[in-house]
Amino acid sequence: MPTRDPMRERKREETPVVSLLTDFGTTDVYVGVMKAVILGLCPQAQIVDLSHEVGPGDIQAAGFRLDAAWAYCPAGTVHVVVVDPGVGTERRVLAVEAGGHRFIAPDNGVLTQVLAAAKRYRAFSVVEREFFMPEVSGTFHGRDIMAPVAARLAGGLPIHAVGPEVTEGIVTATVSRPAVAPGGLEVHVVHVDRFGNLITDLTERELHDWQSESGGRRFIVEVGGRTIEGIRTAYGEAASGELLSVLGSTGRLEVAVNMGSAAEELGVGRGATLVLKGRT
Amino acid sequence: MPTRDPMRERKREETPVVSLLTDFGTTDVYVGVMKAVILGLCPQAQIVDLSHEVGPGDIQAAGFRLDAAWAYCPAGTVHVVVVDPGVGTERRVLAVEAGGHRFIAPDNGVLTQVLAAAKRYRAFSVVEREFFMPEVSGTFHGRDIMAPVAARLAGGLPIHAVGPEVTEGIVTATVSRPAVAPGGLEVHVVHVDRFGNLITDLTERELHDWQSESGGRRFIVEVGGRTIEGIRTAYGEAASGELLSVLGSTGRLEVAVNMGSAAEELGVGRGATLVLKGRT
Amino acid sequence: MPTRDPMRERKREETPVVSLLTDFGTTDVYVGVMKAVILGLCPQAQIVDLSHEVGPGDIQAAGFRLDAAWAYCPAGTVHVVVVDPGVGTERRVLAVEAGGHRFIAPDNGVLTQVLAAAKRYRAFSVVEREFFMPEVSGTFHGRDIMAPVAARLAGGLPIHAVGPEVTEGIVTATVSRPAVAPGGLEVHVVHVDRFGNLITDLTERELHDWQSESGGRRFIVEVGGRTIEGIRTAYGEAASGELLSVLGSTGRLEVAVNMGSAAEELGVGRGATLVLKGRT
Numbered sequence: 144m145p146t147r148d149p150m151r152e153r154k155r156e157e158t159p160v161v162s163l164l165t166d167f168g169t170t171d172v173y174v175g176v177m178k179a180v181i182l183g184l185c186p187q188a189q190i191v192d193l194s195h196e197v198g199p200g201d202i203q204a205a206g207f208r209l210d211a212a213w214a215y216c217p218a219g220t221v222h223v224v225v226v227d228p229g230v231g232t233e234r235r236v237l238a239v240e241a242g243g244h245r246f247i248a249p250d251n252g253v254l255t256q257v258l259a260a261a262k263r264y265r266a267f268s269v270v271e272r273e274f275f276m277p278e279v280s281g282t283f284h285g286r287d288i289m290a291p292v293a294a295r296l297a298g299g300l301p302i303h304a305v306g307p308e309v310t311e312g313i314v315t316a317t318v319s320r321p322a323v324a325p326g327g328l329e330v331h332v333v334h335v336d337r338f339g340n341l342i343t344d345l346t347e348r349e350l351h352d353w354q355s356e357s358g359g360r361r362f363i364v365e366v367g368g369r370t371i372e373g374i375r376t377a378y379g380e381a382a383s384g385e386l387l388s389v390l391g392s393t394g395r396l397e398v399a400v401n402m403g404s405a406a407e408e409l410g411v412g413r414g415a416t417l418v419l420k421g422r423t
Numbered sequence: 424m425p426t427r428d429p430m431r432e433r434k435r436e437e438t439p440v441v442s443l444l445t446d447f448g449t450t451d452v453y454v455g456v457m458k459a460v461i462l463g464l465c466p467q468a469q470i471v472d473l474s475h476e477v478g479p480g481d482i483q484a485a486g487f488r489l490d491a492a493w494a495y496c497p498a499g500t501v502h503v504v505v506v507d508p509g510v511g512t513e514r515r516v517l518a519v520e521a522g523g524h525r526f527i528a529p530d531n532g533v534l535t536q537v538l539a540a541a542k543r544y545r546a547f548s549v550v551e552r553e554f555f556m557p558e559v560s561g562t563f564h565g566r567d568i569m570a571p572v573a574a575r576l577a578g579g580l581p582i583h584a585v586g587p588e589v590t591e592g593i594v595t596a597t598v599s600r601p602a603v604a605p606g607g608l609e610v611h612v613v614h615v616d617r618f619g620n621l622i623t624d625l626t627e628r629e630l631h632d633w634q635s636e637s638g639g640r641r642f643i644v645e646v647g648g649r650t651i652e653g654i655r656t657a658y659g660e661a662a663s664g665e666l667l668s669v670l671g672s673t674g675r676l677e678v679a680v681n682m683g684s685a686a687e688e689l690g691v692g693r694g695a696t697l698v699l700k701g702r703t
Numbered sequence: 704m705p706t707r708d709p710m711r712e713r714k715r716e717e718t719p720v721v722s723l724l725t726d727f728g729t730t731d732v733y734v735g736v737m738k739a740v741i742l743g744l745c746p747q748a749q750i751v752d753l754s755h756e757v758g759p760g761d762i763q764a765a766g767f768r769l770d771a772a773w774a775y776c777p778a779g780t781v782h783v784v785v786v787d788p789g790v791g792t793e794r795r796v797l798a799v800e801a802g803g804h805r806f807i808a809p810d811n812g813v814l815t816q817v818l819a820a821a822k823r824y825r826a827f828s829v830v831e832r833e834f835f836m837p838e839v840s841g842t843f844h845g846r847d848i849m850a851p852v853a854a855r856l857a858g859g860l861p862i863h864a865v866g867p868e869v870t871e872g873i874v875t876a877t878v879s880r881p882a883v884a885p886g887g888l889e890v891h892v893v894h895v896d897r898f899g900n901l902i903t904d905l906t907e908r909e910l911h912d913w914q915s916e917s918g919g920r921r922f923i924v925e926v927g928g929r930t931i932e933g934i935r936t937a938y939g940e941a942a943s944g945e946l947l948s949v950l951g952s953t954g955r956l957e958v959a960v961n962m963g964s965a966a967e968e969l970g971v972g973r974g975a976t977l978v979l980k981g982r983t
Contacts, residue, residue, distance in 0.1 A: 157746070158742070158746040158747060160739070160742055160746075162735065162739070164732075166617075167617060168617035169449070169472070169474060169475070169476055169729070170474060170476040170616070170617055171474065171488070171614075171616045171617050172444075172473045172474050172488045172491055172492040173616075173617075173672075174472075175442065175471050175472055175473035175474060175492055176473075176491070176492050176495045178471045178472075179440070179442070179471055179492065179495040179496040179497070179500070180495055182438070182440055182469050182471065182496075182497060183495075183496070183497040186437070186438040186440075186469065186497070187438060189742050189746065191735050191738045191739055191742065192729070192734075192735055192738075193732045193735035193736075194729060194730060194731065194732050194735060195729070196729055196730040199617065199618050199684075200682060208731070208732045211732055211736070212732040212735055212736050212739065215736045215739040215740055215743075215846070216739040216742075216743070217739070217742060217743040217746070220739070228658070228659065228681075228682055229659045230657060230658065230659065231656060231657025231658065231659060231660070232657050232659035232660065234659075280670075280671070280672045281655075281656040281657040281669065281670075282657060282658060282669060282671050282672045282677075283671075283672030286495070286672065287672075334731075336730070336731045336733075337726075337727060337728035337730055337731050337733075337759065338759050375841075376791060376841040377790060377791025377792050377841040377842060378788070378790065378791065378842060379788065379789045379790065379791060379792035379794075380791070380792065389841065389842060390840075390841075391840070391842050391843075392733075392840045392842045392843030392846065392847075397842075401788075402760060402788055404759075446897075447897060448897035449729070449752070449754060449755070449756055450754060450756040450896070450897055451754065451768070451894075451896045451897050452724075452753045452754050452768045452771055452772040453896075453897075453952075454752075455722065455751050455752055455753035455754060455772055456753075456771070456772050456775045458751045458752075459720070459722070459751055459772065459775040459776040459777070459780070460775055462718070462720055462749050462751065462776075462777060463775075463776065463777040466717070466718040466720075466749065466777070467718060479897065479898050479964075480962060508938070508939065508961075508962055509939045510937060510938065510939065511936060511937025511938065511939060511940070512937050512939035512940065514939075560950075560951070560952045561935075561936040561937040561949065561950075562937060562938060562949060562951050562952045562957075563951075563952030566775070566952065567952075
């Protein structure tokens with residue numbers, strides 16, 4: 144990165160970033176209303192939509208997306224995650240400081256990857272009603288609690304003001320992990336993207352570790368009855384329509400079809416298992 | 424709400440909000456072009472998408488969404504509604520000041536709920552061409568008239584500058600209303616949201632009035648051949664997959680399925696009738 | 704346009720516009736991550752989504768959209784086009800200055816219409832890694848190269864700093880053009896919009912030229928076995944459900960159905976041929 148420009152730093156202070164990740168879709172006004180609330184309290188915020196197309200209540204899918212995106216946001220960003228099937232029940236709303244970012248989310252496991260990656264973090268239970276909307280519905284805490292609290296954090300409110308610190312009992316979600324099996328290394332599809340690319344739970348480091356342990360040898364990937372040899376560095380290294388594996392932009396092993404959809408080609412979706420085997 | 428911060432107020436002045444509600448979808452560049460025009464004339468505007476997924480020409484659906492969203496925007500927001508099947512014909516474009524907000528919309532009934540809710544309002548016919556784009560097409564007044572006029576209002580143009588005041592003849596749309604019938608209170612589904620929640624035309628106040636008139640008794644909701652007892656305060660108060668009724672975030676009676684879709688479960692959509700009956 | 708306001712001009716300088724046009728969809732976080740990167744480097748940018756619903760790798764569709772939208776953005780806008788099936792291969796990334804705007808795109812033909820319309824332009828090959836993200840993946844140059852370079856241009860970096868000037872060999876895409884045939888003027892559907900309007904490759908000027916050459920006579924449009932007489936200036940000039948032709952908002956001949964979808968009514972899509980014939 145080039146040297147920092149003090150003018151730029153000043154402006155960043157003046158334009159805090161709030162990211163939104165929800166399962167609201169864009170047909171309804173739910174997202175727009177959250178933005179309106181945020182801008183009413185923090186007019187200078189820059190709001191970034193990470194995605195609103197998380198499946199209804201799909202905590203795993205939200206966790207994957209947050210994990211893939213948050214670190215690309217500027218330091219200090221307030222990330223608001225509203226995938227909240229338990230809205231209005233006793234589930235807590237958390238405000239977390241981790242990795243120089245802030246996170247507002249229901250305590251339902253959606254922050255599992257963020258917390259696991261953080262060397263240390265502080266979490267607070269969002270209970271101070273003075274920072275909420277004057278009336279709080281039982282069905283839309285994104286609007287009535289999370290958006291206004293996020294706007295206030297973005298505007299300078301110290302995170303510890305939102306409520307008592309939480310030191311235990313944070314809900315965690317099951318996060319898919321590769322597993323060494325007799326037949327090879329089993330990895331799993333955790334996301335199918337718009338292009339039909341199959342993104343797995345195997346990180347680059349884990350791949351390298353497995354390769355080292357198994358003698359640095361070359362490998363094949365078995366998926367959907369097909370076999371892929373080796374690994375490319377770009378989709379376009381394969382012929383058009385050819386199946387390939389690649390270390391994708393999230394730093395994970397990905398199976399793709401150049402100029403096509405691996406999901407369609409293989410008839411394979413989220414949760415599917417791929418097997419990596421050494422190749423002599 | 425906490426006490427107001429003068430710094431924040433100053434910044435709000437400098438970052439006027441413009442909301443957009445259209446039937447343009449996001450496949451085409453129509454929305455992007457409107458934003459480009461707005462930012463060219465009011466570079467400091469914060470633009471909020473309420474929704475662009477209103478069905479083509481669906482004035483009722485746009486009216487419902489605007490009604491559910493506008494009041495959450497900061498005072499002074501300019502709301503631009505482009506659901507405009509009559510574009511290029513003799514239908515007027517209106518600029519309305521109501522409730523401390525401004526609205527730019529075709530005179531086709533889309534503002535019916537806003538005007539009905541306002542204690543008083545002023546409406547103007549948008550005719551002053553000096554505020555339009557230099558060339559005005561016959562098919563995209565959102566870009567050529569509404570966006571530039573909205574940007575100028577956001578930038579400080581007094582609303583009366585856009586054209587003559589309109590004191591009569593504003594088009595109104597039919598707005599669905601509950602009806603007392605021999606068998607009970609008939610309410611209607613006015614919107615099905617992304618989660619399959621059935622949002623009705625019955626407001627909390629109307630529900631309470633009906634309960635008072637009918638002796639404060641408990642009630643059941645009949646819908647799609649099924650019966651729902653009582654009312655919950657959160658989706659998660661029902662068992663997973665269970666049908667429930669709730670006062671939703673728009674302040675209206677809503678029928679939902681916890682962790683599921685009421686629309687799918689009941690095979691019921693917009694326009695469907697639900698009946699509330701007293702329960703002894 | 705009204706006279707320019709020096710205050711407004713000042714603010715425009717402070718709020719550069721970056722437009723985004725991609726084939727990423729909005730289900731994934733790819734677009735959000737690009738925005739995050741841009742705001743990290745240029746916190747004051749106003750980001751405008753032109754569309755993210757370009758079909759995967761559909762360079763023609765992206766070129767059409769960019770052509771229809773870019774000139775409506777404020778002077779100086781940086782347009783980022785990420786429809787990039789060749790990502791990670793030897794294809795260049797271009798930075799182009801044309802018409803007072805800047806464009807960042809893969810060298811795959813997506814800028815063909817922009818370059819053809821520009822009286823003159825300067826193009827540069829984006830190679831200076833100091834302006835990239837510290838690590839560059841082989842599969843997401845939108846995030847790792849195009850977003851950071853766009854942010855730096857928006858923040859004031861001179862375009863010639865990104866790499867050497869390119870004076871030849873820029874890839875061009877085939878752009879659909881009308882053709883004079885024995886039976887009349889053949890024009891082609893280049894885009895079907897959300898409303899089912901069929902937008903053709905015939906511009907208003909070309910229509911007028913053809914009319915002049917053929918004696919200024921009136922004409923009919925033959926499409927999908929149907930005949931449309933003359934040309935309207937607004938959809939609503941036709942009866943509800945009636946087929947019509949109109950000079951649409953992109954300045955091209957368009958076939959539409961008032962209050963309906965021409966694409967559905969005619970069973971016709973992109974690539975279809977319409978024939979204009981003189982009418983005596």
